[in-house]
Amino acid sequence: MYKNTPKLQNKAAKLTALLCLLSGAALFMLSTANLISLPWLAQISGIILLTAAIYIASVYLLRQYTFIIEKSNIENDDGYDFVITERKNNRDVTVCRLGTEEIISVRVVTPQNKKAVEKERKSMSRYMYDTQFAPSRQIEIVSVYDGEKLSILITYDENLLEILNDNIKK
Numbered sequence: 001m002y003k004n005t006p007k008l009q010n011k012a013a014k015l016t017a018l019l020c021l022l023s024g025a026a027l028f029m030l031s032t033a034n035l036i037s038l039p040w041l042a043q044i045s046g047i048i049l050l051t052a053a054i055y056i057a058s059v060y061l062l063r064q065y066t067f068i069i070e071k072s073n074i075e076n077d078d079g080y081d082f083v084i085t086e087r088k089n090n091r092d093v094t095v096c097r098l099g100t101e102e103i104i105s106v107r108v109v110t111p112q113n114k115k116a117v118e119k120e121r122k123s124m125s126r127y128m129y130d131t132q133f134a135p136s137r138q139i140e141i142v143s144v145y146d147g148e149k150l151s152i153l154i155t156y157d158e159n160l161l162e163i164l165n166d167n168i169k170k
Contacts, residue, residue, distance in 0.1 A: 013133035024049030
């Protein structure tokens with residue numbers, strides 16, 4: 001019914017990772033050249049910056065998610081499933097599958113309502129499937145699974161938002 005793989009356009013993530021990598025390497029070089037009085041402090045700072053570069057690359061640059069809304073694969077079920085797959089080693093791995101009847105609400109998270117959303121999310125299990133670095137808006141799906149409330153943040157997509165809102169049981 002619907003399938004979308006957002007394109008990876010993270011110039012800010014690429015730039016931040018590159019700056020962290022170069023700064024960390026420069027600090028290590030300075031610490032071994034005896035140009036600074038506290039080489040251990042430069043080494044610790046370098047490790048922190050290199051760790052940040054690896055984290056940014058692994059979370060925002062190397063992951064790719066596909067969002068799918070498809071007919072439920074359960075017999076005698078006329079509903080739809082919301083599926084999130086992650087691309088790993090040239091194959092798709094399903095990381096999330098929800099029936100649309102399990103979805104309580106869908107909303108857009110913006111900088112204006114982010115604090116209120118995060119306050120509500122503290123009591124829920126939280127999952128993030130958004131590869132955008134510092135996004136201006138995201139979609140939050142609130143769901144109930146086995147009696148537990150879940151909050152799922154995904155990459156913003158106007159068509160997906162409309163389809164999810166149309167398929168929620170009122």
